[in-house]
Amino acid sequence: MKIMQLKKSVMTAGVLVTCFVLGCGRNQEKKEEVKNKNEITVGVTSFADTLEPTEQYFSWVVSRYGIGETLTKFDQKGRVIPSLAESWINYEDGRTWIFKIRKGVKFSDGTEMTPEMVKKSLERTFELSNRAKTFFNLQELVIDGQNLIIKTDKPVAGLPGCLADPLFLVVNTQGDTDLYASKGPICTGPYMVESFDPTEQCVVIKNNYYWGGEVPLDKISFKCIDDQITRSMALQSGEIQIAYNLKTENLLDFQDVTKYNIQSLDSLRTTFAFMNENGVLKDKVLRQAILRALDKETYAKTLLEGGAKSGKAPVPPTLDFGFEELIDENTYNPESAKKLLVENGYKDIDNDGYLETPNGEKIELEFVIYSSREELKVYAQASQISLKEIGINIKINTVSYETLLDLRDAGKFDLLIWNVLVANTGDPEKYLRENWYSKSPSNQTGYKNKKVDELLDKLSVEYNKDLRRNLIIEIQQLIMNDASTIFFGYETTYLITSKDIENALLYPTDYYWVTDKISIRKESKE
Template identity: 40%
Template sequence: MKAKPWLASKWSVSEDGKTWTFTINDKAKFSNGRKVTAQAVKESFERTFAKSNRAKTFFTYDSITADGQTLTIQTDKAYPNLPGSLGDPLFVIVDVQSEREGRNFSADGPIGTGPYVVTSFTKERAELAANENYWDGDVPFKRVEVPSINDANTRAMALQSGDIDMAINIGPGEYSLFADNKDYTVTEASSLRDVMARMSQKGELKDSNLRAALIAGIDRDSYAKNLLKDTFIAGKAPLPPSLDYGFKQLKDTNPYDPNKAKTLLAKSGWTDTNGDGLVDKNGQNLSLVLYTYTSRPELTLYAEAMQADYKKIGIDVQIKIVDYTMIDELAKTGDYDLLVSSVVTANTGDPVWFLKQYWGSNIDGDNPNNGSGFNNSRFDELTALAGSTLDATIARNAIINAQQILLDENATIFLGYPKINMIGKSYLKGIHTSPSEYYVITKDLKKE
């Protein structure tokens, strides 16, 4: 994926990759009618860096300058995917001037550039109104309500009953209710998502043999085909086959083999000494805790299937369902054995950020998103190279080799890659499923 012109109508980069020049679309306006100038964009980016530590994980800059509609970003090193990084929602362009004039973005909603404006927001529901100053076409709806329905069954029922007009990511158990029904429009796309089980190396799972046993002990092919009814592709590597980063050539070092899993357990001293069906060592059964959440229906299905497969090789797994915000915190602290989640791998069009965030070495807290304890200097070198070289072939090969390190080191269980879906009532036109999953309520979504 590559960034496309929109708020920035065009851009260019210097030969050394350190100076980016963007031309801001001369037609663009904020929802309060104020013109979007390069100075306004500069202030918005500076606000993001001031408020979010995550911003510098995408890039760091030496200077940002504005002249009319021309914005220049000077970086400390080459960032080949900087336009893609700026497309991440973290860098959404807001009118900082309105904040200086007293608007509270948290309470009143931000002043942005999209077709709708936020009129109210809670954890349960967002309410939007048409942007009267929208600069890029007509806005089809006067008002849009966006309820947050985490439970997949409830989401499907709400769509069936007419309580909602459209839903995203209907689960495999309910998908057939809508797929061949003329009352609904169904769109699908290959996903950039990776459903994975992170393994914390702070406890028993610091043992590579044990991690390998956990990977070999589950039937990922069966999960995709039977449990998830072919709505998933079986997992193998960090990046899905929808991205051109060597999926076929990467070697899966631990395909499904329960006998191998048992051998690996025994090699590390885990055997069933008392005949209770569970492996033990020093008088203690091997018992692990798996955390996940419910807003994506496949995650609990995966968790339960893993629990059943692990029992077959003598491992007790307890499942704990928590709120997604807790998942994020657990990922940072490493206070888990297994952490099952669904992650977008190339939200900026480039997977380097994803690889660095989840597996880049966390030395003295400099990469807080990796609380797993996994560190590998060669992996760090390869991802640094991929994120800085202007040679696409070198970057691609570095990413492929970095992935193989994760497989060789048994760093994570890569469970599968979903197809994403968006299902709406047949009277809705312009439903479009984006692999990035960011653009849902657009000017093109209309009622006929």
């Protein structure tokens, strides 16, 4: 079976890389170097090429690295709780929210954070980021003593959750904001940027003005190690003490509970591929055939060694939004895919093994993926093999994450992989709006369904939990019926740390990789 051949090739490549790493030899003295030092190194992926928080999704990096904070945040159960705002209330009209800004907070340059400065920070975000208006349309910001009053053009039921998204982290706009991209923004988090080398390393140091109390660590280095085998070896050698985004196949290396801690979380992320309807994929028949040709169950169970659940819907089954209730008309059925194409005029005119459209146009679909998540390559390569079997020619274009964002926003792709948190504001509303609302600036696929738009608008003003759930289920079903997107799977998230590390927690909303609680065990420094 060709899928199994792919698995063997992926495993062989992994062995070769591992042998190379072992052959080079990690310096075992690295483990001794961290002792008697109040600093750690973290191995990460999807590194940023800028720390400007309004650019693309790079505010997530600023939040994950303990640099920036927002008015609200999520706890370990995904609930919205206070952060830079102590409390909030909503007027009966639903369009006016009052946030009481916390006193005694200072930015990392020692400047006091005031409601006026919070106001200017939010205004800057809306001015510079096209994504901001996908959360809510800001009508007015008003200062009333210690309160910041936010007025929107229509009711926004999930506004406190929206403000927990790192896009809305609070920065000091009085500083030289032109330097934020290269030097890091001035924020209120437990750490501040010491140095930043795009795509390589970011070093943060303790913020001595931090409002939340004493910060345990003096320095944290975030090192970009895209290859997961290399990242695993770096943790084993002591080069790093925390590793993010390791996979199921790495777990055997960390079974010694006296040396390592392993945390896992059923994913709140979905890996999917946009299908661009502005080109040949405007034909729903072709999109349906593609979906029916993909053996997502095998990809998840065999190729990813059970490290994912096979995909079906926009929202993973870990959230209660009707996964089992949803009907997938395009489950794996390659014979049905072939029949559908033949019946609708697709044929191999030049006998090269690949189909042409009913108009005789050659089909060669560019599948854009990025390199920092190993499972994305597995999905893409498996899809290439599966689709070849029904006569669809796929060319894989592997790019950096930053380039992928540019291609997505420009609509320059046929298929484009995406891995995203689906409850970034507390539930899937904003995730659905950002990707499938026809007027969303992030929707560059040409996807448009009037009913989906209507339901998303209705969802944004609905406060009742049960009614919101029903709307989200209906929206998902419509998106699935349109065969607009390939939902590959929902991967398990792992966090593996050295036993020397304390209070490194895995959050369902993965905005908080480093917090003011992470520390080195006292015994490890003695």
